[in-house]
Amino acid sequence: xxxxxxxxxxxxxxxxxxxxxxxxxxxxxxxxxxxxxxxxxxxxxxxxxxxxxxxxxxxxxxxxxxxxxxxxxxxxxxxxxxxxxxxxxxxxxxxxxxxxxxxxxxxxxxxxxxxxxxxxxxxxxxxxxxxxxxxxxxxxxxxxxxxxxxxxxxxxxxxxxxxxxxxxxxxxxxxxxxxxxxxxxxxxxxxxxxxxxxxxxxxxxxxxxxxxxxxxxxxxxxxxxxxxxxxxxxxxxxxxxxxxxxxxxxxxxxxxxxxxxxxxxxxxxxxxxxxxxxxxxxxxxxxxxxxxxxxxxxxxxxxxxxxxxxxxxxxxxxxxxxxxxxxxxxxxxxxxxxxxxxxxxxxxxxxxxxxxxxxxxxxxxxxxxxxxxxxxxxxxxxxxxxxxxxxxxxxxxxxxxxxxxxxxxxxxxxxxxxxxxxxxxxxxxxxxxxxxxxxxxxxxxxxxxxxxxxxxxxxxxxxxxxxxxxxxxxxxxxxxxxxxxxxxxxxxxxxxxxxxxxxxxxxxxxxxxxxxxxxxxxxxxxxxxxxxxxxxxxxxxxxxxxxxxxxxxxxxxxxxxxxxxxxxxxxxxxxxxxxxxxxxxxxxxxxxxxxxxxxxxxxxxxxxxxxxxxxxxxxxxxxxxxxxxxxxxxxxxxxxxxxxxxxxxxxxxxxxxxxxxxxxxxxxxxxxxxxxxxxxxxxxxxxxxxxxxxxxxxxxxxxxxxxxxxxxxxxxxxxxxxxxxxxxxxxxxxxxxxxxxxxxxxxxxxxxxxxxxxxxxxxxxxxxxxxxxxxxxxxxxxxxxxxxxxxxxxxxxxxxxxxxxxxxxxxxxxxxxxxxxxxxxxxxxxxxxxxxxxxxxxxxxxxxxxxxxxxxxxxxxxxxxxx
Numbered sequence: 001x002x003x004x005x006x007x008x009x010x011x012x013x014x015x016x017x018x019x020x021x022x023x024x025x026x027x028x029x030x031x032x033x034x035x036x037x038x039x040x041x042x043x044x045x046x047x048x049x050x051x052x053x054x055x056x057x058x059x060x061x062x063x064x065x066x067x068x069x070x071x072x073x074x075x076x077x078x079x080x081x082x083x084x085x086x087x088x089x090x091x092x093x094x095x096x097x098x099x100x101x102x103x104x105x106x107x108x109x110x111x112x113x114x115x116x117x118x119x120x121x122x123x124x125x126x127x128x129x130x131x132x133x134x135x136x137x138x139x140x141x142x143x144x145x146x147x148x149x150x151x152x153x154x155x156x157x158x159x160x161x162x163x164x165x166x167x168x169x170x171x172x173x174x175x176x177x178x179x180x181x182x183x184x185x186x187x188x189x190x191x192x193x194x195x196x197x198x199x200x201x202x203x204x205x206x207x208x209x210x211x212x213x214x215x216x217x218x219x220x221x222x223x224x225x226x227x228x229x230x231x232x233x234x235x236x237x238x239x240x241x242x243x244x245x246x247x248x249x250x251x252x253x254x255x256x257x258x259x260x261x262x263x264x265x266x267x268x269x270x271x272x273x274x275x276x277x278x279x280x281x282x283x284x285x286x287x288x289x290x291x292x293x294x295x296x297x298x299x300x301x302x303x304x305x306x307x308x309x310x311x312x313x314x315x316x317x318x319x320x321x322x323x324x325x326x327x328x329x330x331x332x333x334x335x336x337x338x339x340x341x342x343x344x345x346x347x348x349x350x351x352x353x354x355x356x357x358x359x360x361x362x363x364x365x366x367x368x369x370x371x372x373x374x375x376x377x378x379x380x381x382x383x384x385x386x387x388x389x390x391x392x393x394x395x396x397x398x399x400x401x402x403x404x405x406x407x408x409x410x411x412x413x414x415x416x417x418x419x420x421x422x423x424x425x426x427x428x429x430x431x432x433x434x435x436x437x438x439x440x441x442x443x444x445x446x447x448x449x450x451x452x453x454x455x456x457x458x459x460x461x462x463x464x465x466x467x468x469x470x471x472x473x474x475x476x477x478x479x480x481x482x483x484x485x486x487x488x489x490x491x492x493x494x495x496x497x498x499x500x501x502x503x504x505x506x507x508x509x510x511x512x513x514x515x516x517x518x519x520x521x522x523x524x525x526x527x528x529x530x531x532x533x534x535x536x537x538x539x540x541x542x543x544x545x546x547x548x549x550x551x552x553x554x555x556x557x558x559x560x561x562x563x564x565x566x567x568x569x570x571x572x573x574x575x576x577x578x579x580x581x582x583x584x585x586x587x588x589x590x591x592x593x594x595x596x597x598x599x600x601x602x603x604x605x606x607x608x609x610x611x612x613x614x615x616x617x618x619x620x621x622x623x624x625x626x627x628x629x630x631x632x633x634x635x636x637x638x639x640x641x642x643x644x645x646x647x648x649x650x651x652x653x654x655x656x657x658x659x660x661x662x663x664x665x666x667x668x669x670x671x672x673x674x675x676x677x678x679x680x681x682x683x684x685x686x687x688x689x690x691x692x693x694x695x696x697x698x699x700x701x702x703x704x705x706x707x708x709x710x711x712x713x714x715x716x717x718x719x720x721x722x723x724x725x726x727x728x729x730x731x732x733x734x735x736x737x738x739x740x741x742x743x744x745x746x747x748x749x750x751x752x753x754x755x756x757x758x759x760x761x762x763x764x765x766x767x768x769x770x771x772x773x774x775x776x777x778x779x780x781x782x783x784x785x786x787x788x789x790x791x792x793x794x795x796x797x798x799x800x801x802x803x804x805x806x807x808x809x810x811x812x813x814x815x816x817x818x819x820x821x822x823x824x825x826x827x828x829x830x831x832x833x834x835x836x837x838x839x840x841x842x843x844x845x846x847x848x849x850x851x852x853x854x855x856x857x858x859x860x861x862x863x864x865x866x867x
Contacts, residue, residue, distance in 0.1 A: 001067040003099040004058060004077055009092035009111050016083060016092055016111070024055035024078040025064045026433065029372050031410045036741035038373055039842045040685035040852060041364050041485060043692040046842025051372045052076060053432045054408055054419050061425030069100075078433065081111060089115035114503050116510050118446045124386045125224030125393040126442065127358070128178040128417070130169055132185060134402055138420040139165045139427060151186065154203050163207065167216065168428030172418060173399065174217045176435050177442035179224040182207070183275070183398075186229045187262075189255070196254045197235075201262055204229070212268055224393070228259050228274045228304070232293055244292070253300045260301050273305045273334055277397075284324035286310060294331030305333030307395070309360065311341035312350050319479030319789045334358055336395050339366035340480070342472035344389050351390065359386050359394040361414070365475040365486040370396075370434055372413040377495050379434045381488045383441030385471050387448045388464045400429065444495075447502040454509040463498050469575050470608040477571075477610075479789045481742060482852055484545075484573060485688050487608075544580045544605070545573040546636060547687070547851055548648030549612075553622065553862040554758060555828045562594070562618035568648060569858045570634065571612045572605055579604035580638065586617055587635040587645060593619040602636075624652040627679040628847065628861070651848045651861030653678050653832070655708035655715065658866075662709070666804030666815045668718050671707060678706040678834050678861070681845035684743070685852055700845040704750075706834045710820070710865045719750045719771075719814040721836060726805065726812070730839035735776035739785035742853035748773035748839050750814050751846075753854055755831030756823040760857035764790030767797075767823065768855070771814050775803045783855045797822045831860035 004023055009016040028050035039045055055078055056064045067075050079096075092111040097104055133148065140147035140161050147158055156162075166182070173180040185207060188200035210216030211223045232243075235255055241247035263269040276293050278286040290308060297304050312335050314325035335350050339362030347357045361382050363369045368378030368385070386394055401415035408419055417438070418429040451460040470487035477484050489495070549569045556565050574580040585599035596616035605611045615634070624630060630650040637643045654676050662670055681704050683691060690697030703722040710716060723729060729748045738746045754767040763783045770778040779799050782792035798819045805812035820826070835846035835854050846854045848861045 001065070001069060001075070001098060001100050003065060003097075005097045005099075006079070006109075007095040007097075009081070009094035009109070011088070011090045011092045014088040014090070014092070016081065016087060016094075016113075018094075020082045020084065022080045022082075023058045024080075024431075025058060025067060026052040026076045026078055027054035027056055027063065027408075028052050029054070029408045029410070029413075031373055033410070034373060034842060035363075036743040036745060036844075037363050037365075037369075039844070040741070040743070041689055042375065043689060045683075045691055045694075046840070053372045053413075053434065055431045055433060055436070056424045057426070057430065060421075060430075063424040078436065080436075083111075083113055085117045085120075087113055089113045114507060116450070116506050118443055119449070120219050120221050122177055122179060122221070122224055122442070123449045124383065124391065124442075124445050125179045126177070126383075126438070127225055127393065127395040128173050128180045128399045129183045129395075129397045130166075130173075130180055131398055131400055132166060132182050135169055135400055135429070136162045136165055138402055139422050139429070151188070152203060152207070154206060165428050166207065169400070169418065170211060171217060172429060172431060173435075174219075174221070176431070176439040178396070178399075178438070180211075180399075181223070181225070181227050183227060183231075186234060187259075189235065191251075197251060197258065199255070199258050199262070205266070209266075212266070212271075223271065225271050225273055226268060228256075228263065228272050230256060230259060230274060231277055232289070249296055252296065256297065256300045256304070260303065269303070273307050275307050275397075276309075278309060282324075283310075287324055287326040287328070290328060291326055291331065294328060298331055305356075306331055307334040307336050307358070308332040309336050309338070311337045311343070311346075313343055313346040315341065315480050318473065318476050319481075321788060321790070329353070329355070334392075336360045338362060339472060340475075340483075342366070342389075344472060344474065348390065351392075356392040357390070359389075359391045361394065361396065363414075365483050366472055368486075368488065370414040370417065370438075372408075372410055372432075372434070374434075375490060376437065377488065377490060377492055379437035380441035380444065380495060381468060382438070383445040384448075384464055384468045384488070387445055387460075388468045389471065399435075444499060444502075447499065447506065450506055451502060451509075454506065456505050456509055459502070459505050463502065465577055467494060467498055474608050477852065478856060481786060481789055482856075484610075484852070487575075543575055544582075544638070545575055545688075546644070546646050547571045547573075548632075548634065548646060548849065549851070549856070550848060550859040550861075551632060551648060551650040552758070552831070552858075552860070553650070553652065553829050559618070562620055564619040564622050565596070566593075566617045566619065566650065568615050568617075568632065568634070569612060570615060570646075570648075571610060572602060573610040574603075574605040574607055577607055579606055581605075582636055582638040584613060584615055585635050585637075586615065587633040589617060589632070590619075590623075590630065592621070593617050603639075622650075622652055624654070624676055626676065628653045628677060629680055649849055651678070651833075653706075653708055653861065653863045655710040655863060655866045658709045658711050658716070661711060661714070662716055662815070662817070664716075664800045664802050664815050664817050666802035666813055667807040668707075668720070668804075668813050668815055669807065671709065671718060674707050678708070678847045679704070681834075681836065681847055682849050684835075684844045684846055684850045684854065687849055688851060700836075700838060700843040701841055702836075702838050702843065704834075704836045704845065706847065708863060712820075714820055715818045715823075715865070717752060717816050717818065717834075719834070719836070720808075720811055721748075721750065721813065722811045723838075724810065725840065726810070728840050729773055729812070731773045733774060735772070735778060737770055737772070737778055737784070742785055742855065743844050744770060744785075744837055745844075746839060747837075748812075749837050751833075751835040751837075751854065753831075753833045753835075753860065754823065755857055755860055756826045758827040758829045758831050758862075760831060760860075762790045762857065763855045764792070766855065766857065767795060769797075769799065769816070769818070771801045771803065771816060773803060773805075773812060775801070777801045777816075786855060795822070826865075828864065830863045830865070831857060832863045833860050 032048045058064045094109045137146040170180045187204045190198045214220040214222035237243040240251040314323045316323045334356040336358040368381040398415045399417040417435045421430045448460045468488045475483045551568045581603035586595045600613045600615050632648045634646045686698035705720045707718040732747045749772040752769040763786045779795045779797040781795040801816035
């Protein structure tokens, strides 16, 4: 494609000029590796993909046109149309002309302008931080080298070039309804006699004044908030006696008083905030650091509005052992907690006490992600989350955290919403598609705000509740490190339809005939059709989620007729807008089984709340299948609505009794023919989010089979790991296991989780074994990645393990001997699960059906030793 041209948009004399149209080429970012949340919570596993994100204006000197289109390749052009306030409403048409080779193709474009305008005021401001030094360094060169001044000075001959880049970045973010701030901008400090300070604000004010009064922007909208030029590194503690010293505190006190006086004199103090970044590693250190700095700042000036990036409540109720929480409420002006620690009730109490609350975007399921790999709805969903949970705004600490001169990539992309324009011959940054989606969400927020104030608040609440049901701590499952799936609707169609419904409601609200009866005219028919379609969509949204978490077996010898007692744990989460009630019963039990009672009553479960029940059955004997799995079914009869069926799996394995110990060499050539194995592994999380583009949506592509034998002294476990591409396995050299979101990742490995007593309550009661493909063995009591939830201690297991990848073609095998004496007390049934992480495909699979991770006693299968 050589060129793309658009025309004016017209309707009966009214014109939207083509000068209001901007077209961009979408450049793609290649990604090959993915975080665990993506592998678990999306329909995709690991593969090389390209994600469109960098938007290069078509008029750019480089990187935009022409666009090569080889066979089978699709390229996209993003088009923005800015409709000025006061534009005549109605249907406009225009043309797009695409020049390809010697031919030109033309297409008509239609545009509907609604009879209302989005307010220029940002009613939920989004603070967007700019790293000024990085911005300048990536756009200005002096003698072929990046320009990196220690500070911006109007006396510098290159000052104007640097300021021009800053101005472009500020306008770009402002046009996308963000409120940009310059973190590293400072007044000039001069130490005076007695250790005090004088501040020269001339260069600072020259840059900031137009932002603060709005004159720097076309729409004249002033900045919503601005940081006081202070943090824990500047003024530098090292230059003034060190942190905590009297001389440093005196200097900081003098500096801050002068900052406050200047902001007050300029009329900016009511919009100021103080960002206190915390670089300390542990939660305890972060609380102590904020408390120390907060007390100092409050003593200096009680009016300082400190932003706190910590949680306003303890995490102990959510399972955090000995949470070092400190109540900082007296020091905080604005709460901006991590998304996973944002508790709606706690934040509502803080707002009632006069504090502001900002959303801090993180990752699914707590908030939508701003990563390049996030789904299209996630960036826009952030504004809906702000509205839904009553936040005052949001904060994006950095939007240009560029890593040197590297090409755009996945790592750190959450903090890269604009990209350097220099590679495309441009003097300033270019936007990303995620920035456009953020704009879409910000506009949606204003639709909701208008509905609220124009006799349609119930519609705003209904739509926001349907599209974003829960977030933050409401995503916690068993504890604060375990989470359920995202609380927002992932179907893009629903979000587009919600916007159209909001627009039609606003049109009705602003019209004198807004309450007219249905006339059967096209507008009424279209509105009715969309409302019916919305009803269809939300019928899949407003439902109660049911998960069969596990089925445990215990033997009761005194029950001669039915000694095998089964207990299935079933969890419910109410995603409907009303309390849920119902009854759960067994359905289709295998022959010879019978329910222990007539079922379990459920609820009432309040909206966005969960419950867990145990339902029991009995059997004389359990006959496991060859893969160690017995299918079970359950029936749920809601108090209102149609009954539903749910499938689960009872995992049962009997170890074979052997008379002679095996030689643990990994080859498995001395193992007997097995009649009962653990096989048919399921992908962790695929029960809730099935995977697409594969033969089975919930099974791994590489099969795993586990064998078990025992003698009087030891339990022997063997893994047979099929692998179609042996040379592509990821094998490291260390015995260190890296975890990401409770998944062991980075290298091929196998896992065993054991509950010898069959009575474990939490992960601290479990025994955990990992064998990596390099042969490294890790054995522990408890789970290392859950050390904040349950105790972890060394396990003197005496385990021997071996790995072989030569003896059998197309697979690698693991063999281990576990001394029975190391398992302490043992019950008749040992709780167990087996898992494998295939690093190449990003496939984490286990024998039992696990919704998010494998370290829950409830989710374990059942194993008996051979007698």
